[in-house]
Amino acid sequence: MATLESLEFEGFEKATEVEGIIVIGIVEWEKLHITEGHGYSNSNMEKFQQWCKNHNAHYYARDKSEFFQIEAIEEAKYKGMNLVVLESLS
Numbered sequence: 001m002a003t004l005e006s007l008e009f010e011g012f013e014k015a016t017e018v019e020g021i022i023v024i025g026i027v028e029w030e031k032l033h034i035t036e037g038h039g040y041s042n043s044n045m046e047k048f049q050q051w052c053k054n055h056n057a058h059y060y061a062r063d064k065s066e067f068f069q070i071e072a073i074e075e076a077k078y079k080g081m082n083l084v085v086l087e088s089l090s
Contacts, residue, residue, distance in 0.1 A: 002055040002083040021073045026061075026087040057083040064090035 002022055007015045011032045015024045033051065034044055052059055058081045060072035067088045076084040
């Protein structure tokens with residue numbers, strides 16, 4: 001299970017905690033973990049999915065008009081996860 005300290009150790013500088021859920025953005029994840037090609041290649045998506053599984057992370061992506069951070073936090077809580085990765089699809 002991820003903690004703010006463990007994510008800071010991995011290099012995440014913008015991780016925050018809201019209502020007991022750690023929140024990070026997909027852009028920061030990509031900066032730290034995408035080493036080749038475009039972010040949405042098959043190998044990068046597999047890497048991201050594995051990272052989410054290893055960190056008990058919920059991925060929340062919505063169109064800008066339907067994007068609500070509090071909804072992402074509530075979804076993570078409901079699923080028993082303590083970390084959410086946010087992506088606004090605009």
